[in-house]
Amino acid sequence: MTKLVKNAVGRDVPVEINGEAAVPFQGVGKFVPTGRKAAPPIRSCADYPSDGNKIVDSIKQALVNAGLRDGMTISTHHHLRNGDFVANAVFAAAAELGVKGLRWFPSASFPIHEPQIALMEAGVISHIEGSMNGPLGDYCTRGRMKGMAILRSHGGRYQAVQDGEVHIDIAVIAAPTADPFGNATGDRGPTACGLLGFALADSEYADHVIAVTDNLVPFPCIPWQIQGNNVDQVVVMDSIGDASKIVSGTTQITKSPDRLLIAELTARFCDEAGIVQDGFSFQAGAGGTALSFALFLRDMMRERNIKARFVRGGSTQYLVDMLEEGLTDYILDGQTFDLEGVRSMRENPGHQNTSPFTSYNWHGKGNFASMLDAVVLGATEVDLGFNANVVTHSDGRLLHGIGGWMNCLASKCTILPIPSFRDRIPVIVDDVTTLCGPGELIDVIVTERGIAINPQRRDLKEQLRGSSLPIRPLADIKNEVDEICGGAAAKPDLGEKVVAAIKWVDGTVIDCVRQVGQ
């Protein structure tokens, strides 16, 4: 049985994960890192072809050349989302080579990666460290995975690699376009995904780096989002992914009147809080509510001739329109969600690709997220202490990855626009099932039934005094929802077994996920 201790937010967390010591969460900004960053081995050009041609025949051959053996860690990135063919090809090849006990370290996994379940059953993969949802999330929650999963934010993943907490033996980087030297870009090619920022840490810190492409161009591949000087081998596949599942042709905004109401209230809140001013910045993702929020903001900016300095986010055609209309000087893009986003990144110098290093890494010399004037994020649950859950469903099952969510909490004003309940599932609860974000970092919760300002933000409360917006205590909204739903929701009977640890942006353990079901 895993030994658990209570951390600074009162959650019982393991002090040892898969045989390695883990530090319990100590409070926001409390953990002080020491030592030097990790580094890959020193290499010599004498060992690489002087003509720059690093192409090998197959992934299998590349894995053999890389010295694949039992217990190694293999990483992949998720810019190809649910259209990714590469991770499955890598582990299929590893299985053919007969290795066992691998750790898969993706930046996130998707339902397309379901074949890895069979490989876990067969012992080829011991466990996954990365966001899981769909069939893999279910497998993990039911306690079927051999090792404990570790869920990190995008910034936390960079931090873990940089700090040497996770040592990547072999990084496999799916590259929509690459040259034989290993320079690679995601902004063009038949499976273009925009950028490759999630693979940056892997390319810099892994012992061995393999680039896999289906669009080989002669040297030099420009731009080089991944530098060939970090790449050991290049493999050419027929297709690295299903383009239709990588980016969408068009991104749809929500038609739900309730979500539109929430988005509109959020935009009005930002306005009355004095956030929407010339030179401001915000981040809004590609979720329906976040997108509509951006559109309400856009209308406000147009009407009053206000211009943002930068907008962060997974980019979509809507952010691109704002850039092209001159409503923002820059898009600082962490991942591209649709074809317009990809085109803009390729063509517009104001559309800058970023990485978890620049945007999110907590163990760095500052990051972009903390400079944002406002960020809007989702959540599966919030509690009366403003703590939020983004990874599990109220029934305890793993539902979502953390993404950049935890990292964005550092912004100047963190707003969660969320419905107060979904069907009969209350979103405001007494205690979140899994605590992913401490309440002290969550400033505002906007629901269709009212806006709750964190009591710690006295300045915001003061600023909004006398506002016509429906500002209410969170407990008030909760009581109303409980009444609608027919009483407060019962909690799941969580098993003893810890199936996944949730790491905070500094590598400490903020909470864990227990087994549900068999």
Add this chain to the structure above:
Amino acid sequence: MTRIGEAGKRGPSVRSDCWIQVELQDSGGLELDLKSKVTIMYGDRIEGLLREGCEVLGLVDAKVSVEDQGALPFTLAARLETAARRAGHTPAADFLLPAGDATTYTSEFGRLRRSRLYLPGNEPKFYVNAGLHGPDGIILDLEDSVAPAEKDAARCLVRNALRAVNFYGAERMVRINQGERGLEDLDWVVPHNLHLVLIPKVESPEEVVAVDRRIAAIKQQHGLETPVYVMPIIESALGAWRAYEIGVASPNVVGLAIGLEDYTADIGAQRTNAGTESFWARAQVLNGARAAGVQPIDTVFSDVTDMDGLRDSVLEAKSLGFVGKGCIHPRQIQVVHEAFAPDPVEIDKACHIVRAFEDAESRGLGVVSLGSKMIDAPVVKRALATVDAALKVGRLEPDWRDGADKPGARRSGLLNEKGGE
């Protein structure tokens, strides 16, 4: 005799609803088979509700199968009762859950009725949040939005919704069916703090009287005191022709609404954006309503994506004299309210006139004048109405009379053409 009845919807795409099958048996007691998406959170409560419902309905020997997709208690209760009735069971009593505190507010004869939001009667997922969008009225529809085979289910669901759902101050309306079925609808909904009944396709005052009498009978039976208003909808040439008679058919008529889809079909014309084909009918209904002393209410605007078109349509309706518009999507409500609201120029003018009027009154003068101009009584009346409307929509502060910087405060006699400050 059929021994099985089912109600509701099933399948993974269903939200906030459930499917319930009741199979009547001769013996063996109650057998409950419950599958729910929210078993962990509410499984015990759902089972408790179903058992209570079976007891109230008098279902002793029955197999009850439930597939729940997050239905709220009022929906579960309605589906259970409908399934039992459909199985051929005569309930010992209606299965009524306690009425919520937030459902007891009342209405007024002359209240604002700028927007009234239609909700399909048999679609529970739209109910709970509808009032948040701030419509003046919410119509739980038993007529055109409900398939003939689901009329019984919709009655039961609408009844339960009236008892359970907080519509946040919106006037609580039900559109009943035509004819005898519509009169039966009233038995289900009138006892549950209903404010207003919309009567569809009215062509004669007798139809209004029949509804009004049935309402009175139900009220008497239940000892209800608060008025239940009616709003006839004119949807045919004959109805339009008799608009005034319909408007004065009962003192409970608060307004006349016009429905143009059926009307244009009735006169054999195509409905156009210009609306030339319906101009006479709209003017007729408007004048009939005004003559009867009730509110003239315009038809719905059916393109839910075209907000500019909606705004233009409301401004046109307002210019003709209509005071309300039907809404079929919550996002239309705010646009409708904004378009009906007096604009700053109107408000400023009205404030000047009202100040002058009050000034004259306080000095005991019979004639109101502004600068060198005399103001007629109807102008004062309209100005008072504008100020009232501006106050209601928050475009005028309640303390607008105080201070030199407030609207209408200038005594120069010159009206500020631009309005505002």
